[in-house]
Amino acid sequence: YGLPLYRQESMFKQHGIELSRKTMADWIIRCAELFKPLYDQLHQHILKQPVIAADETTLKVVESEKVNSYMWLYASGADSPTGNISGTEIPNIVLYDYHNSRAGQCAVDFLKGYSGYLQVDGYQGYEQTQAILIGCWAHARRKFMEAKKGAGKKGSGKADWALNHIQKLYRLETQLKDKTVEVRYITRQEKSVPLLSQLHMWLMKSAQQVLPKTKLGEAIQYCLNQWKKLVHYTLDGLLSIDNNPAERAIKPFVIGRKNWLFSQTATGANASAALYSIVETAKANDLNVFEYVMACLDVLSRPNVNIEQLLPWQFAKR
8 A cells, every 4th residue: 555664553553563674674675585496486486478568767775885776577468467468468567666766777687588579668768678668649639738738829720730730549449358369459459550651651741841949849859769669569569558557557666656755775676576566467457465365374474385376467366
């Protein structure tokens, strides 16, 4: 629930329970250590998936010399508890990875030579990986919305045109949501690719007419700079038009951060990464999180554990 330990300490005290935040912090770190084999197994499984969505967000670590450290997010699977994308079963996995840097090497190290599809925003660090990068139309659309808002009473004809055209692409995706991978691919080739071609021609022409340092100019330039990645979603019916699944997956961490604000140490930040990974992966697989965590801790504290049986999708079957 993202409750900071000092608040939990106060809540326990109201019930007459003396439980210091230091004790709780030690427990959390110990639990994270127990969960490491399961986290590592989930890491191996996510690297076998055809599509991974990635994102990153800032994190303040008090003992770090840097102003901002980063929590990186990697997710696979559909937006549904079943993990089905148009009839193709892909396990729902949500993994957090803490670093005191936003360098692209962090993604390179986590992905370990992964060469599948990696859905990302416009951050250039991901270009150091070996993955096929897929862009995010939600980011592109957001920039045109900012341009429309910034135009105010002066009118926003060009921004409106772009937004309407992007909306046509999204309307097609809505129609394809429950279709098979093959149908999604064929329909995109027949309908999305021509729309994208029209949009690209408009962007090239508009870039000559709009001042580059205006909001509209920045939106146009963003699309042109990201164009190769933005059109890549048409390469495979498994792919999504935007990176919203990753943004949704990282949201619980962002909400929690508003409550607890920072981690005291890198050890604590790594523990947070491990535990958020287990909890959010359990949620993504529609498990009762409390029961799952309790069962895992019970098993992981014993010798000779069969980690595979604790994978959320296997646990759900049992």
